[in-house]
Amino acid sequence: MLTLFLPLPLFVLLASATSNYTCPDHLYSVQIFSEDPLIIYIPGFLTESEAQYLESVSSGRFTSSQIADQSGQQHLASTRTSRSTSLHSDEVVRCIEERALQFQGYDIPRTHLEPLQAVQYSIGEKYAPHTDWFTSSLQTTEEYGGNRLSSFFVYISTSEDIIGGGTQFPLLEAPKDERWCRFVNCDAGWDDGVTFRPIARNAVYWRNLQNAKIGKERTGDRRTLHSGQPVQRGRKLGMNIWTRESGLDGKYRNEIV
Numbered sequence: 630m631l632t633l634f635l636p637l638p639l640f641v642l643l644a645s646a647t648s649n650y651t652c653p654d655h656l657y658s659v660q661i662f663s664e665d666p667l668i669i670y671i672p673g674f675l676t677e678s679e680a681q682y683l684e685s686v687s688s689g690r691f692t693s694s695q696i697a698d699q700s701g702q703q704h705l706a707s708t709r710t711s712r713s714t715s716l717h718s719d720e721v722v723r724c725i726e727e728r729a730l731q732f733q734g735y736d737i738p739r740t741h742l743e744p745l746q747a748v749q750y751s752i753g754e755k756y757a758p759h760t761d762w763f764t765s766s767l768q769t770t771e772e773y774g775g776n777r778l779s780s781f782f783v784y785i786s787t788s789e790d791i792i793g794g795g796t797q798f799p800l801l802e803a804p805k806d807e808r809w810c811r812f813v814n815c816d817a818g819w820d821d822g823v824t825f826r827p828i829a830r831n832a833v834y835w836r837n838l839q840n841a842k843i844g845k846e847r848t849g850d851r852r853t854l855h856s857g858q859p860v861q862r863g864r865k866l867g868m869n870i871w872t873r874e875s876g877l878d879g880k881y882r883n884e885i886v
Contacts, residue, residue: 650720652723652724652727657673658673660672662804662833663801666835666850667836668836669833670834671732671833673831674783674832675725675785675830675832677830679721680785683716683747683785683868684866686719687866690714691712691714691747692714693710694709694748697763697768699767709755710753710755711754711755712749712754713748714747715745716868718882723739725745726745730872732834733779737872740877740879740882741872742873743774743777743873744881746868747867748867749867750794750857750864750865750866751864752860752862753859753861754859754860755859756856756857757856758797760849761777761780761837762777762838762850762853763777771875772881774873774877776837776846776849777837778836779836780834780837780869781833781834782832782870783867783869783870784827784832784866784867785829785830785867787828787863790862791860792862792863793858793860793861794827794859794865795826795858796827796833796857797822797823797825798823798824799821800854803823804823812826812831814826827867836850836853837853
C-alpha cells in the first residue's frame, strides 16, 4: 500500500508566494558513519511539511535524468534511469538550503550550492555506481564553482511497500555496531560494501574531495563511489544537494525573488 499524504497546510502552499514565510525551528540528530571519508547519517533532516511541499512542487515536472560526459555535455544514459527536476529556490527551499549550509559550518555562502534536484525512482529504475565529483576540467571551471565539495542525498518520501532503492557505497567498510542496522541493510553481504536504507525524511551527507591537492586542485575521493540501487517494489522520491568549492555563476541558480 502506498503512503498517503494529507492535504498540504495552507501556509506551505503559499510559502513560495509570500515574503513572510519563516523557517521552522528544526533540530535533528546525526550519526557519524565514517570519519575517513567523512560520511554522516542524518535522521529527520526534513520536516513532514517540507517533505510534503517538495513532493507537491516537483509533481509533474520530472524528465529523464541525464549524466555529463567528459566534454561536459549532458545526455541520457542507460546507467541512470531515474527522472529528475531542478527545484526553484523559493522560501521553503531556501530554508532547506540554509540548513544544508549550516550543517557544513558558517563559511560556505548560498552561491556555492547547485540548485536542489528532486529525483524520482519507480520500479526497476536505478543509478549505476558513480562519483559526484568530476574528473573532467570542463565540468569544474570557475563559472561552475569548481568541483563538487560535498553531497547530501535526502529521501523525501518512499512508499510503505518499498523494496530495494537503497544508496550503496561499495568501497565502504561494514559498521561494527548492530544498531546501524536500523539505517543500513545488514541483510546484504558486506562484500558489497554498505547500503543505506531509503527511509523518508532522512539524509546521508559525505565529502567528495580530499584535503590533499595535486597542484592547485583537491583530488576526488574514490571511496565515495556510490549507486542508487534499483527499486524492486514501490517508489522513492529523493533529493540531491550539491555544494561546489566556490560560487556558481548566477545563471546556474534557480532563484525566486
